[in-house]
Amino acid sequence: MRVLVIIDPPSSLRPRSDTSVALMDECLLRGHSVFVCEPQDLSVRENRPCAEVHQVTAVNRETAPAVTLAHGTEILPLSRFHAVLMRKDPPFDTTYLQATQILEYARGQTFLMNDPRGLREANEKLYFFRFPDLIATTLVTRKMDEIKAFQAQLGGDIVVKPIDGFGGSAVFHVRPGDSNVNAILEVSTLGGTRWVMAQRYLPEGKKGDKRIHLLGGEPVGWLKRVPAGDDIRANLAAGGSAHATELTDRDREICARLRPHLIADGLHFVGIDVIGDYLLEVNVTSPTGVQAVSRLYNFRLEAKIVDYIEAHAPRVE
Numbered sequence: 368m369r370v371l372v373i374i375d376p377p378s379s380l381r382p383r384s385d386t387s388v389a390l391m392d393e394c395l396l397r398g399h400s401v402f403v404c405e406p407q408d409l410s411v412r413e414n415r416p417c418a419e420v421h422q423v424t425a426v427n428r429e430t431a432p433a434v435t436l437a438h439g440t441e442i443l444p445l446s447r448f449h450a451v452l453m454r455k456d457p458p459f460d461t462t463y464l465q466a467t468q469i470l471e472y473a474r475g476q477t478f479l480m481n482d483p484r485g486l487r488e489a490n491e492k493l494y495f496f497r498f499p500d501l502i503a504t505t506l507v508t509r510k511m512d513e514i515k516a517f518q519a520q521l522g523g524d525i526v527v528k529p530i531d532g533f534g535g536s537a538v539f540h541v542r543p544g545d546s547n548v549n550a551i552l553e554v555s556t557l558g559g560t561r562w563v564m565a566q567r568y569l570p571e572g573k574k575g576d577k578r579i580h581l582l583g584g585e586p587v588g589w590l591k592r593v594p595a596g597d598d599i600r601a602n603l604a605a606g607g608s609a610h611a612t613e614l615t616d617r618d619r620e621i622c623a624r625l626r627p628h629l630i631a632d633g634l635h636f637v638g639i640d641v642i643g644d645y646l647l648e649v650n651v652t653s654p655t656g657v658q659a660v661s662r663l664y665n666f667r668l669e670a671k672i673v674d675y676i677e678a679h680a681p682r683v684e
Contacts, residue, residue, distance in 0.1 A: 368394070368397075368400070368449040368450065368676075368677065368680060369399070369400045369448045369449050369450075370391075370394050370399055370400070370402070370449065370450045370451075370676070371402045371403070371420060371448045371450070371451045371452070372391060372401065372402070372403050372452045372454050373403075373404055373405065373406060373409075373418075373451065373452065373453050373454060373455055373466070374387055374404075374454050374455060375405065375455060375456055377403055377421070377433070377434050377436060378431075380431075380433035380434060381431075381433065382427055382428050382429055382430060382431055382432075383428060383658060384603065384655065384658055384659070385433065385655065386454075386653070386654060386655045386656065386657040386658065386669075387452075388428060388433045388658070389428070389661070389668075389669040390454075390657075390672060391403075391423055391434065392426040393667065393669040393670055393672075393673045394673055395423065395426055400422065401422070401423040402418075402420040402421065402422050402423065402443075402448070403420065403421050403434065403436070404418045404419060404420045404421070405455075406462050406466035407462065408420070409466055409469045409470070410442075410469070411469060411472060412442070412444075415444045415445075415446065416444065416469050416470065416473045417442050417443060417444050417445065418443060418445060419440050419441070419442045420440060420442075420443055421436040421440055422436065422437040423435070423436060423437075424436065424437050428658070445473035445476060445477055446477060448477050449477060449478065449681065450477060450478040450479075450480060451477050451480070452480050452676075453466075453467070453470065453479070453480070453481060453483065453486060453652070453653075454652075454653045455652065455653060456533060456652065456653050457491065457531060457533040457653075458531040458532070458533070459486075459652065460531075463652075464487065467483035467484075467486050468483070470483040476681075477681065478676065478679045478680045478681060479633070480679075481633060481636060481637070481651055482632065482633025482634065482635075484633065485632035485633040485634045486634075486652065488632060489632060489634060489649060489651045490530060490531075491530075491533070491648050491649060491650050491651060491652065492507075492528070492529075492530040492531075492648060493507065493530060494651070495646050495647070495649055497628060498621075498624055498625070498646060501624060501645065501646040502645055502647075503567045503569055503645045503647075504521060504566070504567040505565070505566045505567070507530060507562055507563070507565075508562065508563070508565070509559050509560065509561060509562050509563070510556075511549070511552040511553070511556060514527065514541075514556075514563070514565045515548070518541060518543065518565070521567050522543075523567070524541065524542050524543070524568035525540075525541050525565050525566060525567060526538065526539070526540055526541070526565070526566050526567075526599065527539045527541055527551065527552065527555050527563050527564070527565050528563060528564055528566075529555065529561055529563050530562050530563065531561075531562075533650075533652075537555060538599065539551045539554075539555055540568065566647075569642045569643060569645060571642055572594075572599060572642045573594065574593070575591045575592055575607075575610070576591070576640050576641060576642045576647065577589055577592070577612060577614075577640070577641045577642075578592055578639070578640055579614070579618060579622065579638065579639050579640075579641060580636070580637075580638050580654060580656065580657065580668065581622060581625065581626070581637050581639060582635065582671060582672060582675050583630065583635060583675060584625065584626030584627070584629045584630050585622070585626065586614060586618070586619070586622045587671050587672075588657065588661075588664075589612060589660065590610065590612060590656060590659055590660050590663055591609070591610040591611070591612035592607040592609060593607055593610060594606075594607050595607060595608065603655070603656065603659060604655075609656070609660075609662075610663070611663045611664065617644050618641055621639070621641060621646050622639070625649070634651050635675065635679070636654060636672060636675075637649055637650060637651050638650040638654030638655070638656060657669055657672070
C-alpha cells in the first residue's frame with residue numbers, strides 16, 4: 368500500500384508525541400510505502416490532482432529528526448496512492464482551504480482521511496453547535512462588549528479562545544472584576560477583527576479533560592489530560608500531563624450522538640474533548656494524543672487506525 372501524509376514541515380514533527388509519526392511508523396512496519404508532502408506541494412496537472420512528494424525511508428520515535436526522507440522528490444498523481452491522510456495542523460487558513468479543494472478532485476481515486484468536504488464544514492470550535500444539549504453555554508462573536516455582556520449574564524468566570532486556535536494557544540480565563548479584561552479581549556479578538564468563542568467556565572476542568580479518539584465514529588482510545596499548576600489548559604502541547612481514565616456513560620452517549628454525523632461528513636478519525644458532561648471540541652484536522660494513549664495502556668492505537676485505513680483503501684495500480 369502507498370500512503371501519502373500531508374503534514375507541516377517534516378523537520379517540525381515531534382518524535383515522541385506526534386500522531387502522524389506513529390501512523391507513518393506503523394505503515395512502514397507493515398511494509399507499506401510512505402510519502403509526505405506539505406499543502407503547497409499539491410497541484411492539478413493535466414486535469415489530475417498531484418503532489419510533489421518525498422518518500423519516507425525511516426521513522427525515529429525517540430529523537431529528532433522524526434523522519435528520514437529519500438533524496439529528491441517526484442510528482443505523482445494522487446490516484447497512485449491507496450490513501451491520502453490530511454494531517455496539517457491548524458489554523459484553517461486560505462492555504463488549507465485551497466488544499467482541500469484540490470483534494471476534492473481525488474475523490475473516488477483514493478481513500479481520503481479525513482474527507483476534504485468534511486474538513487471544510489467541521490470547524491473544530493463550531494462543529495459542536497450541531498449538538499446544543501451536549502455543550503456548555505457558549506457565545507461566538509468578534510465584539511468585546513458582547514463578550515462582557517455574556518459574562519455579566521452568566522454571573523461568573525468564562526473562557527475565551529479563538530475559533531481557529533489549536534494546542535491551547537490564546538486561551539484565556541476571564542474572571543469577574545478582572546482589571547485586565549479589556550486587554551485580554553483586545554488580544555483575543557485582535558481588536559475586534561477575529562471571531563472568538565466565549566464559554567461558561569467549567570470548574571471541573573481544573574481536574575482535567577478527556578481526549579477521546581473516534582475511528583469510524585466509535586471510541587477506540589482515550590486519556591485524561593491534567594493541567595500543569597494553575598494553568599487552565601490541559602492540552603499536552605501546553606504542558607498538560609496524560610493519565611489513564613475510564614469512559615463514563617455520558618462519554619459514550621456523546622460519542623454515539625456524534626457517530627452518524629461524523630460518518631456522513633467523512634470524518635473517519637477525530638479527537639473529541641470532554642469536560643464533565645460537556646463536549647468542548649471536535650478535532651478533525653490532525654487529532655493528536657495517539658502516542659500518549661499507546662504508552663498509557665501498553666497497546667498500539669496506531670495499529671487500529673492503520674487497520675482501518677487498509678480496510679477502506681481502494682485497489683490502485
